Amino acid sequence: MTETVLVTGGTGFVAGWCVVELLERGYAVRTTVRDPAKREAVRRATGGGDRLTFATADLTGDDGWDAAMAGCDYVLHVASPLGADGHGGPDALTGPARDGTLRVLRAATRAGVRRVVMTSSTAAATPRLASGVSDETVWTDPDDPNLTAYRRSKVLAERAAWDFMDAYNGGTTLSTVLPVAVFGPLLSPGNASSVDVIARLLAGRPPVVPRFGFAIVDVRDLADLHLRAMTSPAAAGERFIGAGEFRWLSEIAETLRSRLGDRAARVPTRGVPDVAVRALARFVPALRTLTPLLGRELAFSSAKARRVLGFSPRPAAETVVDCAESLDAAPLAAGRPA
Template structure:
């Protein structure tokens, strides 16, 4: 069944790959962008390994968020766009503009092209990072909350996601009046990998399984399965009530890094023998941060801070029901082992 043409940006990415899988399974014709045509074979192989042969229903075009070339071709004839691609580095950038400029300008580039092509709706993958940083709350964060980009000590990534999403809403409220926008704000995305490309969340689990994190800082994260985030994108794409809305995607209450580690040990058994549940005191993390770049990434204003968020809006409005967090974490570890990225037992 052909249900319309959908563009997914950044097709080789972790979430984008699962969005493509979900769209193909639902009968859509899909087009996706890649920064380099050399990535096409790897993407098609990853999709095939997941049990779906895209055949002629997947078109691939070359386009980069940092340049105009290719975007008119990418959106031509598409009814919907899932703008999933976004710059993210595992290491802290030398300057915050290395993340902020491509995130903001890339988002506007996609929106302008979509508007010019008569696209009906864009679903933008933002992040909880645009909601829950820089402004501590005693209650769970909700879709009405925004990260303060001017907050002292705010890292480049949440600032980039906040400014990019703000720019998207401003564009639609101004120039793009005929274009519908829906924004998904996922917490840390875990779950099964389709290939060797890994997000920051996956790298965290990889480091734990390899025993590279001998002790853990007191940081809290939301957890959600990538398959459920892809499902939420499709619901947001097609439900008339979703237009003009933001949706937080989290499987439940936030977990400490110690709780994440314990979930891996409980679900993976001997394969998680190297996972440490030891917790570092905050003062020691801050002391080590004077000499270690890795520790400086942990010694942020979020260190030791309890926080939470609610996905009640997505559940009530769109009927979204995510998997439990422990299942998402286990699926991450299992796929790392299955792909030979982390040795099994």
């Protein structure tokens, strides 16, 4: 019999690719949407046929979750609330992320789901000050004053998930996947997510390149990692970092210029001193949240995911170029505000 997998948040960037990968491997897929009107857009984006069905459920409410779980063998809990930091107070994201995760786990355990794979983030595995290489043994300090509301929500949501499982005595198991910055091709213009960084570079905004950097994972490799964590007996009760290569923003810009030619004509070439970025951050709240990462080279080790699950991320340059080409086709980069 065909196994059924519930994917939460089907309109999202990562969730959409999880749906695609599951369908390609022969699973029946049910995905949640908050707005039923978005079902057909998800179906078109993922190429879903009769094996793709929908459930209406929201992380902020209990309604719909038991029905969504009914008959499912596995759950990929990918959905997480997004929003602008500073709007709605410090708990505007934390409450929905933590409480929504617990709603999913309660419904999954009631339904007897075999395994839940939760999408966390390396925001939950980041040391407070040091640079270097981090792994799954590290937990971010949720009281770090430099944490944005989103990053704090990811820490507290994953902690709540493991606390729930520690108190649970049943057959459902949990694994968590912690991605770094997620890039790669878009399935539809509406789920840009972190890809906006590439869109802004293509649009020439900002006109200079600050000294920021991050590790990169391709969304297609991340979807594959979720499926590996879903089915491997060795993944039960484990955290797995999904990370590829670290790249400075200036290196990403250079890759775009060298590989895309005239299509990357607006990509900035000039750097900017750190002191200027810090001064500007006094007047730009979005930039202020990033200044603790300025000049910080923090990589994340995917050695555990490689060893236990056979994870094999593709080169960062391939991911960045495929991402940019999908944006160029959209086209999403034109007219983006700074």
